[in-house]
Amino acid sequence: DDINAVLFNQHQSIGCSIEAPLPIVSWRTEAIEYELFKGEELVYLPQCIIFSNGAIAYVIVVMGDEYELRIWPDYSNRDREKHHWFSHHAIVYSAELDVFKQSFEALLKHIKKENDYEKKHPKFSKDTPLSDS
Structure with a gap:
């Protein structure tokens, strides 16, 4: 439930900064497949939450109702x-x-x-027009 609270937060964020040992956080709400190396098979990237200190990443990898805690030492290697x-x-x-x-x-x-703030000050409501035209 806590993992889903992050992935599908009410304010639709995909990352933030926090006061913690790993202050840089991002997450992927959908699993994707993409070509990492030209001409090779597609790579599967599951839903995940990534915590980083800028050098190393700690990752919660989510696959359905299961999750794994992983460390990625080469996260910052571009x-x-x-x-x-x-x-x-x-x-x-x-x-x-x-x-x-x-x-x-x-x-x-x-x-x-952030979710509590969003409840009080929603980005979109029925009374807020999406455009001026």
């Missing part, structure tokens, strides 16, 4: 070769999990605050 794209691995240390938990809790607080 000159990626094939092995960099697939260098993510599972969390293995409790300290890594603690960073994830702290950041996710901060994100949930932020989403709740």
Whole structure:
């Protein structure tokens, strides 16, 4: 439920900054397939929530009702070769999990605050015209 609260938040955001160990957050609400390397098979990118400190990323990978917690050490490498794209691995240390938990809790607080604000000040309402014409 918490993961879906982020992915499908009421204010339709796809990212934000939070006060947490991993302050840069973005998410993909739909799974996609795309050609990562010309002429090779398509790569599947599932729904995900990405937390980063600018150097490394911690990712919640969502597939249906299942999720995995992953670390992607080559996240900030813009000159990626094939092995960099697939260098993510599972969390293995409790300290890594603690960073994830702290950041996710901060994100949930932020989403709740934004959703509460959206309820009071909706971007679109029945009474608000979409254009002046």
